[in-house]
Amino acid sequence: MLQCQNFLPRADMNGDYAYTISDLWLQIKTVFHMPAKLLVEALANFQGVAQFLELTCWSGESLIGGAFSLLAWAVVLTVVSTALVVTGDSLEK
DSSP states (O other): OOOOSOSSOOSOSSSSSSOOHHHHHHHHHHHHTHHHHHHHHHHHTSHHHHHHHTOOTTGGGSHHHHHHHHHHHHHHHHHHHHHHHHHHHHHHO
16 A cells, blocks of 8 residues: 555645645646556555556556546546536426
């Protein structure tokens, strides 16, 4: 198990004791990569899988992690927008 502490955005992401534009960018990046980080953490619970895939705390921020996160957010947005359209159609009737 990796037990990474980089899942949730914090006010001071880069540790300079001030909230700056770079902290905002790091918060956006952290939220974007959250699906891949959660998948890495879930896979890390299986000792053989984590060792075979050579998972680290930063595996979720790789190119493949970014592609997985993009796909996951696209699915979430599609499901939410479809639910809103269906709900809106049922309210009009």
